[in-house]
Structure formats: structure tokens, C-alpha cells
Amino acid sequence: MTDVLALTDSLVVGVDFGTLSGRAVVVRVRDGAELGSAVFEYPHAVVEETLPSTGRTLPPDWALQVPSDYVDVLRHAVPNALKAANAKPEDVIGIGTDFTACTMIPVTADGTPLCELDEFRAEPHAYVKLWKHHSAQGQADRITDLARNRGEKWLPRYGGLISSEWEFAKGLQILEEAPAVYAAMWRFVEAADWIVWQLTGNYVRNACTAGYKGIHQDGAYPSPDYLRELNPAFESFVVDKLAHPLGQLGDAAGTLSAQAAEWTGLPQGIAVAVGNVDAHVTAPAAQAVEPGQMVAIMGTSTCHVMNGAELREVPGMCGVVEGGIVPGLWGYEAGQSGVGDIFGWFTHHGVPPEYHETARERGISVHELLTELAARQRVGEHGLLALDWHSGNRSVLVDHELSGLIVGQTLATRAEDTYRALLEATAFGTRMIIDTFIDAGVPVTEFVVAGGLIRNPLLMQIYADVLDMPLSVIGSANGPALGSAIHAAVAAGAYPDIRAAAAAMGSVERDVYLPIPTNVSGYEELFTDYLTLHDHFGRGANEVMRRLKRRRRKAKEQQ
Numbered sequence: 174m175t176d177v178l179a180l181t182d183s184l185v186v187g188v189d190f191g192t193l194s195g196r197a198v199v200v201r202v203r204d205g206a207e208l209g210s211a212v213f214e215y216p217h218a219v220v221e222e223t224l225p226s227t228g229r230t231l232p233p234d235w236a237l238q239v240p241s242d243y244v245d246v247l248r249h250a251v252p253n254a255l256k257a258a259n260a261k262p263e264d265v266i267g268i269g270t271d272f273t274a275c276t277m278i279p280v281t282a283d284g285t286p287l288c289e290l291d292e293f294r295a296e297p298h299a300y301v302k303l304w305k306h307h308s309a310q311g312q313a314d315r316i317t318d319l320a321r322n323r324g325e326k327w328l329p330r331y332g333g334l335i336s337s338e339w340e341f342a343k344g345l346q347i348l349e350e351a352p353a354v355y356a357a358m359w360r361f362v363e364a365a366d367w368i369v370w371q372l373t374g375n376y377v378r379n380a381c382t383a384g385y386k387g388i389h390q391d392g393a394y395p396s397p398d399y400l401r402e403l404n405p406a407f408e409s410f411v412v413d414k415l416a417h418p419l420g421q422l423g424d425a426a427g428t429l430s431a432q433a434a435e436w437t438g439l440p441q442g443i444a445v446a447v448g449n450v451d452a453h454v455t456a457p458a459a460q461a462v463e464p465g466q467m468v469a470i471m472g473t474s475t476c477h478v479m480n481g482a483e484l485r486e487v488p489g490m491c492g493v494v495e496g497g498i499v500p501g502l503w504g505y506e507a508g509q510s511g512v513g514d515i516f517g518w519f520t521h522h523g524v525p526p527e528y529h530e531t532a533r534e535r536g537i538s539v540h541e542l543l544t545e546l547a548a549r550q551r552v553g554e555h556g557l558l559a560l561d562w563h564s565g566n567r568s569v570l571v572d573h574e575l576s577g578l579i580v581g582q583t584l585a586t587r588a589e590d591t592y593r594a595l596l597e598a599t600a601f602g603t604r605m606i607i608d609t610f611i612d613a614g615v616p617v618t619e620f621v622v623a624g625g626l627i628r629n630p631l632l633m634q635i636y637a638d639v640l641d642m643p644l645s646v647i648g649s650a651n652g653p654a655l656g657s658a659i660h661a662a663v664a665a666g667a668y669p670d671i672r673a674a675a676a677a678m679g680s681v682e683r684d685v686y687l688p689i690p691t692n693v694s695g696y697e698e699l700f701t702d703y704l705t706l707h708d709h710f711g712r713g714a715n716e717v718m719r720r721l722k723r724r725r726r727k728a729k730e731q732q
């Protein structure tokens with residue numbers, strides 16, 4: 174290992190690849206001080222309506238990205254962060270990255286995304302399938318049903334359900350809808366690993382996504398026999414398209430290549446950390462790596478990650494993976510596919526023009542205006558109750574055919590009422606997740622929040638009240654990027670492991686929001702009604718949401 178003392182005045186760079194942008198932060202190794210940061214918005218954002226190359230309309234529930242946008246983050250955000258930090262590139266000893274997941278790229282043997290080849294530019298399946306590409310639900314249902322029927326022992330590690338967001342559902346969808354793309358792809362690669370490949374020239378598959386999104390458990394993937402029963406042509410999916418040597422979190426995947434040094438302005442040869450997921454990488458940034466400390470990374474979606482000392486099977490969790498957050502512990506993950514996205518949708522499509530005008534005049538966002546108005550209300554005053562499934566349900570139902578619902582609207586309902594009901598619905602969704610963990614014998618002793626939504630104090634108070642738990646808040650506004658920087662420091666040898674680096678470089682403030690007893694009892698009653706709606710629409714008693722989605726798809730196909 175490199176001399177620890179010599180490295181403590183050095184710098185590392187963390188880069189967080191989010192849903193809409195990438196953010197780079199320059200961090201001091203000694204104490205985690207964030208010296209400068211920069212953001213680069215993806216030029217193509219999320220491709221949901223039409224394919225940029227041809228203008229072709231995409232079916233519902235598609236969400237693609239363009240991989241060159243990610244390289245642009247390296248070319249712009251990293252140099253700009255160095256500039257903002259007034260940092261000398263030669264002081265930087267390592268770079269770490271994290272990505273949304275499961276975000277998948279079909280590539281050739283040299284890592285070229287198929288969508289960059291002339292023959293596939295017009296083919297939607299050749300593009301990046303973003304984590305929230307939800308149109309492989311049919312494949313996901315078959316994957317789950319067959320695994321259940323065959324008693325596959327990996328299924329309970331995923332709470333009994335495999336998500337349409339993950340590698341197998343997305344891979345099977347390509348095979349069945351675009352066999353030429355499937356045949357041409359050398360590997361189906363997590364964007365988290367593709368970006369590390371761009372930085373180092375090496376393809377190393379990270380143990381985190383391999384475990385949570387790639388069904389890699391106890392050193393093995395689903396068997397060829399199982400895959401053949403799913404679809405005979407899928408039998409060799411693992412061997413041909415997925416399996417690759419794994420890198421553990423905190424290890425170095427390689428060193429910065431000459432090409433990547435040119436893009437980023439960083440010195441060639443510095444350590445590049447093994448790739449990681451935006452959620453999992455945040456736990457050390459919030460100093461929450463001990464069993465029972467649940468971190469909710471709240472942004473477009475929410476991911477809940479937590480270490481546990483023992484292996485337990487929690488119904489509807491996204492998964493439990495050995496070493497999935499830090500080596501040596503069982504990492505648990507659960508999540509909500511839509512959170513900030515739901516609030517954002519409402520501000521765009523549900524708020525009358527006068528609110529937008531007022532917000533503009535006052536120089537605040539529509540979110541801030543609605544939050545201010547909604548904060549004046551008592552619990553229950555709006556008379557509404559919502560289900561937070563506008564982007565489907567990741568945990569605990571794992572069903573993206575589900576959709577949003579608001580009960581109780583009258584002619585007196587105002588935009589701030591609905592906005593508050595949506596904030597509350599996402600808090601109830603998190604409560605479902607925590608209760609499910611506790612019921613399965615996995616204690617949740619602390620709730621730590623991170624991510625962009627910590628900026629909304631009303632939302633935070635609602636979570637404290639609905640969960641009846643104090644909220645700890647991460648000390649950094651750039652949680653995932655700081656987490657990536659922590660991994661870079663470990664990969665560069667500045668700390669012996671992620672736990673030691675987290676203690677020195679992470680930060681958290683405890684008891685920032687405390688439950689208010691009268692609100693807690695009000696929400697307890699509302700949560701009982703939420704549970705009724707949740708089970709009625711989500712557990713098969715009423716299939717109306719599925720039927721509505723089917724009708725929508727059919728109508729769109731006929732356009």
C-alpha cells in the first residue's frame with residue numbers, strides 16, 4: 174500500500190452519473206472537504222418520446238440514454254470542478270465514479286455502444302436502457318414465475334420478485350424484440366462499468382451491480398437450464414453476454430488512460446476505483462455503514478440501502494448482496510422508482526398558470542411555492558390520500574404495471590393539497606419498506622437521508638412524522654459524488670478500507686428532524702388507509718391498473 178501519511182494532503186475526484194446530469198466533486202483526502210464541484214447536464218437527457226437519430230416514436234414505458242453524454246461529463250464536469258476547486262491536477266491521486274442502475278449498454282468487444290454503429294443508429298434497442306426503462310415487465314413476470322415454479326434458490330435473495338429494471342429482463346427483451354442487436358452485442362454492460370472502461374481501457378464488472386441487478390449470488394448466476402426454459406435462445410445469456418471478472422468495491426479497476434487523462438485534465442496513471450451504484454456509494458459519505466443504519470437517497474427516485482450482519486430474506490426488497498455496500502457485510506437494498514419525479518410531474522402537469530407566475534415573480538421554484546402553501550396545513554386537512562406509483566412500485570410490490578392514484582379530490586381541492594398528498598404518499602411508501610424489513614427480522618435503527626430532496630424541509634418533517642423516527646441528514650449536498658471520492662481514496666491506497674475512509678471523509682448530522690407527536694398519530698390513521706389502498710390495488714384484488722396500462726399500450730400501437 175502507498176504511504177498513508179504522504180497521501181493525506183492529496184485530492185481525489187468523485188463523479189456521480191445521475192438520471193439527468195453528471196456531477197464531479199474535488200475532495201481532500203485528509204478530511205473529505207469538498208473544494209469544488211461542477212455539473213454537466215446530459216444533452217439528450219432521458220429519451221422517452223422519440224429516438225433522436227430518426228424521430229421514431231418510442232412505445233410507452235421506454236427510457237433510453239445516449240452514451241456519448243456520459244463521456245461529455247468527463248470532458249466538462251471534471252475539468253470545471255478542478256477549476257472551481259482551484260486544484261492542481263498533479264495533487265489528484267484517484268478518481269471514483271457511481272452511476273444509476275440498472276442502466277445497461279449493449280457494446281462491441283472494444284466497448285463501442287451499438288447505437289454508435291451506423292447499422293444500429295436507428296434501432297432503439299441499441300441504445301442505453303436507463304434504470305427506469307420499464308417496458309420489460311412481461312419478461313420480468315416470466316423470469317419471476319419460472320424461478321418460483323422451479324424453486325430457484327436465488328429468488329428469495331430478491332424478495333421473491335425480479336424487477337423489469339434489471340439485467341435479465343432488459344436482456345431478454347432485446348433478444349425477443351431485436352434479435353439482431355442481441356446477436357451483435359459482445360457484452361451487455363452496466364453503465365457503471367462502461368464509464369470505468371472508458372477511464373481505464375479495462376472492462377471490470379463491479380460486484381455491486383452484478384449482485385443486485387445481475388442475479389449473481391454465492392459466486393454463480395442463474396443456470397443455463399433455467400435460462401433455456403425461459404427462452405431456448407437465452408440459454409447462453411450469462412456466458413455470452415454477462416459474465417466477466419468481478420471487482421470488489423473500494424478496489425482499483427485500473428489506472429487512468431492517456432485518452433481519459435486528456436478528457437479530464439487529470440494525470441495519466443492515477444487510480445480509478447471499481448464502478449458503483451449512486452445509492453450504495455452514498456452510505457460511506459453519510460457515515461452509515463454499520464448494520465441497522467438505513468440511508469435513503471432521495472432524488473428522482475429513492476433508494477434505501479442498509480448493511481446487515483446476517484443474511485435474511487425480506488419480501489419485496491430489491492436484494493441482499495454479500496459485500497454489496499461494503500465488503501464483509503450483507504448489503505440490503507429497497508427502493509421507490511418515483512419520488513422527486515412524481516413531484517416534478519405534478520409541477521409540470523398539474524399546477525395552474527397563476528402558481529407558475531407567482532413563483533416566477535418571487536424568484537422561487539414551483540416546488541418551493543407549493544411546499545410553502547402546503548406547510549400551512551394540518552395533517553389530514555386536504556382530505557386526500559395518494560398512492561405513489563406513478564413510476565410503478567419497486568418495493569415492496571416490484572410491479573411496474575401499477576400506477577398513481579389520488580382519492581378524496583373535490584371541487585375544493587387545490588394544487589398545494591395534491592402536492593402535499595403526493596409528498597405524504599412517498600413517505601407512506603418508505604414506511605411500508607421499513608415495516609417490511611423490521612417484520613423480516615432486519616432491524617432499522619437509524620434513518621439517514623441524502624440526495625437532492627433534503628432541500629425540502631416539509632418533506633423531511635413529513636418523513637419524520639410518518640416513520641415516527643428522528644431523521645439524520647448527510648452533511649454533503651453531493652452525497653454520491655463524495656461517496657465516489659471516498660472509494661477513489663481507498664482505491665488509491667490512502668485508507669485501508671471503505672469504513673476507515675468513511676469515518677474520515679464522510680459526514681452526518683443527527684436528529685435534524687424529530688417526530689411531532691400530534692402529527693405522528695394523525696399519520697398513523699392515514700397510513701392504515703394507505704395500507705388498504707396499497708393492498709387492494711397492489712396485491713391482486715383489483716387489476717384495474719394493469720388493464721389501464723394494457724389499453725394505453727394498445728391504443729398507442731394503433732396510432
Ligand SMILES: Nc1ncnc2c1ncn2[C@@H]1O[C@H](COP(=O)(O)OP(=O)(O)O)[C@@H](O)[C@H]1O
Binds near residue numbers: 192471
Ligand atoms: N423543492 C423541491 N421539493 C421536492 N422535490 C423537488 C424540489 N426541487 C426539485 N425536486 C425534484 O427533485 C428531483 C431531482 O432530485 P435530485 O436529487 O436533484 O436528482 P437525481 O435524483 O437525478 O440525482 C426532481 O425529480 C424534481 O422534481
Ligand SMILES: O=C(CO)[C@H](O)[C@H](O)COP(=O)(O)O
Binds near residue numbers: 273274474
Ligand atoms: O435503482 C437505482 C439504484 O439501485 C438507481 O440508480 C436509482 O433509482 C436512480 O437514481 P436517481 O434517483 O439518483 O436518479
